[in-house]
Amino acid sequence: MTKRFSILVAVFALLSLQIRAQAPSTPTYKANDRFEQLGPQLPTPTTFRTASGSPGRDFFQNRADYDIKVELDDANQKIIGSETVTYFNNSPDALKYIWLQLDQNIFEKNSTANLSKQSVVSASGTSLVRLHNLNNSEPGAEIDPKKEYGQKITALRDATGKPLKYTINGTMMRVELPVPLKPGQHFVFGVDWNYNITAYYGRSGFEYFPADGNRNYFIAHWFPRLCAYDDVNGWQNKQFLGQGEFTLIFGNYKVAITVPNDHIVGATGECQNYKQVLTTAQAQRMQKASMAKTPVKIVTQDEAVAAEKAKPTGKKTWIYKADNVRDFAFASSRKFIWDAMQTDVYGDGRKIWSMSFYSKEGNPLWEQYSTRAVEHTLRSYGNRTFKYPYPVAISCHATRYGGMEYPMISFNGGRPEPDGTYSESNKAGMIGVIIHEVGHNFFPMIVNSDERQWTWMDEGLNSFCQYLAEKEWDYNFPSGYGEPQRIVPYMKSDPSQLTPIMTSSDNILQFGPNAYDKPAAALNILRETVMGRELFDYAFKEYARRWAFKNPTPADFFRTMEDASGVDLDWFWKGWFYGVEPVDQDLVEVDWFTINTQNPDVEKAIARTEAEAKANTMSKIRDAATKNQTVVSQDSTMKDFYNRYDPYAVTDADKKKYEDYLSSLTENERKTLNAKNNYYTLTLKNKGGLPMPVIVRMQFEDGTDSVARFPAEIWRFNNVQINKVIATSKKVTQWTLDPFQEIADIDTENNSFPRQAQKPTRFQLFKQGGAAKSPNPMQQQQSTQPPARQGGASKNE
Structure with a gap:
């Protein structure tokens, strides 16, 4: 029943409700902990990294320049290399030794990565529980048991040719310096090495094509690379176990890559000798591509297919140069089709190459979408962070699934069926992975x-930017990241199987949801619900600009987002990044109050309606048929004043009392009396534990609706249960929490008041038997339309 109160009492009642809401209803609440500052959990600001989240006056980065000569031995699937490294000590410390990464040592039989894989023995045999799928990300991609893997160091010498003492510890190599390297000094040394290339395992390697006997090579973490030395860790020399990726420093590269003379090579940086490695026709197409707004084929499919069948007659060396990059990778194959366009991405007069390298197995998807997706990614990310500073961005078709990123070049999955058809999800997956991997040029390549320590700082931020770029590619793009509801199944997981986002990369459980999906959803929630797009976009761009070509930590990100926006987000970082609790808001009850207007025409009519409703029992309904047979009905002498009295009739005395009441009210009280006549007290519980804004939709009896929003700070005095009064001029018939799926609430059944029945689960009867693979829609149309020719057009465009 509606609860009614006088307007003068209402003021005190509302104040009382607010005071009660601030008092904890249980001694176990943790509201103050949740909304206290994160400061004690963050590293103390220094002159290297300030409290605002920006680099400090003493910030430094060491640098390493590389001059590398490498040969790809296609016959034996081997890399043979020699490098000269110039290492610059920009730190304030004297260094007695330096550390290099030998990432290929992860494939040694006794590597920590291999020995730490979990395994079980059962009646059916031994099975491995892989923490990271190193050896079999692609069907058939196994390590050759006849070969030894890992980087073999054949020489280590200083600038004069004198041997240097070194110690190899797993994937790390410590080089002893003849004398300590003082601040401001540099050290030149040389390394010779070789290793056997593994089949492609998701980051690097080769893919073998039995049909034509050729291989596509995707070569990365292939040379001894300097570890990072900084103000946070000193030397970052954690072992490479496969899951935690790479921590690197910037430098300038000159790399001479010798391959079979029929190979096409794409690499980090700009090729310095196109005149020597391209045919006349290819050079002419390159010139045409430099002025094109759509991709032009430098190497056509017909040329690539012809190269598959021919035998190499010698070797060719491609020379690449890249400045201010943190790594170098390359791809090489005689199977490659190559298309490119050089466009003014940002409208500032500077043109950037967008390129793709792919074999015919990737067509027709790759020739239609890859290079255009590369250019789109540069534009979308650049508008949200900073303009892409490098001269080229490359997408290589590496495998059917997944992808991997390096400066200016990425190895990407996505492949149609052998007949050239593909599903819509296959197409979206390919475009999505290209956007994601090319986007990694911004995070963490710049x-x-x-x-090695924080996967989310590149994968999470990049997945969020990918989500925004996908929406700008196609409004209806089926994004896998970003939308809060997509993280709900993960948030509902058994807490014992969850780790905070702020977990070291090699120790994360449920790696993808933790490091990609959850951070992306969290950032989208910040942008759409907590901060708003304007404040978020400004702060996010400020973070990217502050830390471009520098090495930020989580604290630098957290502090910059708050510093540039003026929004206290410590409660958010605590809940989403340091905790594993889910969001589960429960709309327990709604009490409805209306103001007693004291207008007799209104109040007595309401009282009559309520009295009649109370009296309308089943007995009264059934007795109505015999009401004229009662004693009072049949004998008028049994009637008196009260049989004729109507307690709900409006009298002159009632009207006079109402006039006196109105004259006693202030102007503001009269406005309140005439404006909102419905007051609702909402009782909400935070069942999940993670405090979030309260968003409630009100559906009115006239068919309209309205949404009320309250910040997360509404929970700051009691994180378990709160009350909130909402006043409306119209009657609310339905209340719904989180109506637009903004906060990743894991239980929507308790979001409505009155409770609403959930939609039924649908099921289908089926006959027992094996399920055949369903054809994709393109294949289903083959009976009426010819299928797309694999590889599409081979002519120049």
Whole structure:
């Protein structure tokens, strides 16, 4: 029943409700903990990294320049290399030794990565529980048991040729310096090495094509690379176990890559000798591509297919140069089709190459979408962070699934069926992975976070930017990241199987949801619900600009987002990044109050309606048929004043009392009396534990609706249960929490008041038997339309 109160009492009642809401209803609440500052959990600001989240006056980065000569031995699937490294000590410390990464040592039989894989013995045999799928990300991609893997160091010498003492510890190599390297000094040394290339395992390697006997090579973490030395970790020399990626420093590269003379090579940086490695026709197409707004084929499919069948007659060396990059990778194959366009991405007069390298197995998808997706990614990310500073961005078709990123070049999955058809999800997956991997040029190739320690700082931020770029590619793009509801199944997981986002990369459980999906959803919630797009976009761009070509930590990100926006987000970082609790808001009850207007025409009519409703029992309904047979009905002498009295009739005395009441009210009280006549007290519980804004939709009896929003700070005095009064001029018939799926609430059944029945689960009867693979829609149309020719057009465009 509606609860009614006088307007003068209402003021005190509302104040009382607010005071009660601030008092904890249980001694176990943790509201103050949740909304206290994160400061004690963050590293103390220094002159290297300030409290605002920006680099400090003493911030430094060491640098390493590389001059590398490498040969790809296609016959034996081997890399043979020699490098000269110039290492610059920009730190304030004297260094007695330096550390290099030998990432290929992860494939040694006794590596920590291999020995730490879990395994079980059962009646059916031994099975491995892989923490990271190193050896079999692609069907058939196994390590050759006849070969030894890992980087073999054949020489280590100083600038004069004198041997240097070194110690190899797993994937790390410590080089002893003849004398300590003082601040401001540099050291030149040389390394010779070789290793056997593994089949492609998701980051690097080769893919073998039995049909034509050729291989596509995707070569990365292939040379001894300097570890990072900084103010946070000193030397970052954590072992490479496969899951935690790479922590690197910037430098300038000159790399001479010798391959079979029929191979096409794409690499980090700009090729310095196109005149020597391209045919006349290819050079002419390159010139045409430099002025094109759509991709032009430098190497056509017909040429690539012809190269598959021919035998190499010698070797060819491609020379690449890249400045201010943190790594170098390359791809090489005689199977490659190559298309490109050089466009003014940002409208500032500077043109950037967008390129793709792919074999015919990737067509027709790759020739239609890859290079255009590359250019789109540069534009979308650049508008949200900073303009892409490098001269080229490359997408290579590496495998059917997944992808991997390096400066200016990425190895990407996505492949149609052998007949050239593909599903819509296959197409979206390919475009999505290209956007994601090319986007990694911004995070972490330029905003150079420590991937060995914090996967989310590059994967999470990049997945969020990918989600925004996908929406700009196609409004209806089926994005896998970003939308809060997509993280709900993960948030509902058994807490014992969850780790905070702020977990070291090699120790994360449920790696993808933790490091990609949850951070992306969290950032989208910040942008759409907590901060708003304007404040978020400004702060996010400020972070990217502050830390471009530098190495930020999580604290630098957290502090910059608050510093540039003026929004206290410590409660958010605590809940989403340091905790594993889910969001589960429960709309327990709604009490409805209306103001007693004291207008007799209104109040007595309401009282009559309520009295009649109370009296309308089943007995009264059934007795109505015999009401004229009662004593009073049949004998008028049994009637008196009260049989004729109507307690709900409006009298002159009632009207006079109402006039006196109105004259006693202030102007503001009269406005309140005439404006909102419905007051609702909402009782909400925070069942999940993670405090979030309260968003409630009100559906009115006239068919309209309205949404009320309250910040997360509404929970700051009691994180378990709160009350909130909402006043409306119209009657609310339905209340719904989180109506637009903004906060990743894991239980929507308790979001409505009155409770609403959930939609039924649908099921289908089926006959027992094996399920055949369903054809994709393109294949289903083959009976009426010819299928797309694999590889599409081979002519120049």
